[in-house]
Amino acid sequence: MKIGIIGTGAIGGTIAKKMVTAGHDVRVANSDNGDKLQARAAELGAQPSALKDVVNNVDVIILSLPTMAIPTLPENLFSSVPDKVIIVDTSNYYPFRDAQIEDLQNGKAESVWVSEQLGRPVIKAFNNLLAETLLNGGKEAGSDNRIAMAIAGDDANAKKIVADLANDAGFDAVDSGSLEDSWRHQPGTPAYCTELNKEELRISLDKADKEKAPLIRDKAIEELSSRTTYPSHQEIVEFNRNLAIN
Numbered sequence: 124m125k126i127g128i129i130g131t132g133a134i135g136g137t138i139a140k141k142m143v144t145a146g147h148d149v150r151v152a153n154s155d156n157g158d159k160l161q162a163r164a165a166e167l168g169a170q171p172s173a174l175k176d177v178v179n180n181v182d183v184i185i186l187s188l189p190t191m192a193i194p195t196l197p198e199n200l201f202s203s204v205p206d207k208v209i210i211v212d213t214s215n216y217y218p219f220r221d222a223q224i225e226d227l228q229n230g231k232a233e234s235v236w237v238s239e240q241l242g243r244p245v246i247k248a249f250n251n252l253l254a255e256t257l258l259n260g261g262k263e264a265g266s267d268n269r270i271a272m273a274i275a276g277d278d279a280n281a282k283k284i285v286a287d288l289a290n291d292a293g294f295d296a297v298d299s300g301s302l303e304d305s306w307r308h309q310p311g312t313p314a315y316c317t318e319l320n321k322e323e324l325r326i327s328l329d330k331a332d333k334e335k336a337p338l339i340r341d342k343a344i345e346e347l348s349s350r351t352t353y354p355s356h357q358e359i360v361e362f363n364r365n366l367a368i369n
């Protein structure tokens with residue numbers, strides 16, 4: 124497939140690498156349009172692209188930006204992008220990083236808000252895997268305890284295509300429902316960055332508590348930032364799993 128990725132950080136960059144390895148035709152854009160972008164694209168094995176071009180002549184566009192950067196994208200970025208092009212949102216809202224966004228603080232599902240900012244439907248995916256999980260946690264299809272990724276959205280066919288991309292990256296996929304339902308794998312929920320297999324992920328999505336999730340999210344950030352040493356990846360996964368229990 125032809126894939127355009129906006130954002131080449133921890134998540135966008137890792138998705139780009141995985142998609143290149145799987146044989147897709149990948150182009151990437153970030154906030155630069157010069158030497159830094161060229162160097163990052165070369166590192167990822169992808170084609171560098173200006174922001175205005177990364178959305179043209181592709182099958183899938185993956186937005187991998189901090190939430191606060193989404194409304195700063197050019198207003199007409201998607202105006203000539205055909206409706207059949209799938210737009211994937213990987214974002215997670217963290218008020219300490221992304222500023223106060225009233226709609227999100229009032230409980231609007233984050234990717235519904237993203238979709239409203241873009242004026243286009245989106246599929247929420249790749250948000251419930253840590254960058255390290257995405258980089259090193261993939262397995263062959265059919266492997267025991269293969270980690271699963273949640274995919275939410277209102278277009279069943281688009282979700283199937285994104286599930287195929289997840290499989291290419293080494294992960295199972297669980298359909299987590301409509302875009303309105305996508306709060307079930309936002310920060311502070313049991314499905315969020317806890318490295319679950321398909322069955323465990325389905326159970327966790329069901330257990331999510333909409334009122335508690337933002338409180339758990341903020342408590343988690345407070346606890347992690349008060350530590351004097353940075354936890355290992357495995358410690359973060361355990362920490363996230365315990366948040367869901369406590």
Ligand SMILES: NC(=O)c1ccc[n+]([C@@H]2O[C@H](COP(=O)([O-])OP(=O)(O)OC[C@H]3O[C@@H](n4cnc5c(N)ncnc54)[C@H](OP(=O)(O)O)[C@@H]3O)[C@@H](O)[C@H]2O)c1
Binds near residue numbers: 136192216
């Ligand atoms: N890190 C994780 O483990 C993780 C896991 C799941 C989901 N997520 C979510 O995925 C999103 C991306 O996370 P990340 O960790 O990859 O972030 P990151 O490492 O900070 O990378 C952000 C990328 O966005 C680009 N960018 C920022 N503003 C832009 C703009 N206006 N136009 C074009 N590009 C812009 C940056 O460009 P430059 O490179 O030029 O600075 C950078 O490449 C976030 O919403 C995050 O919450 C993260």
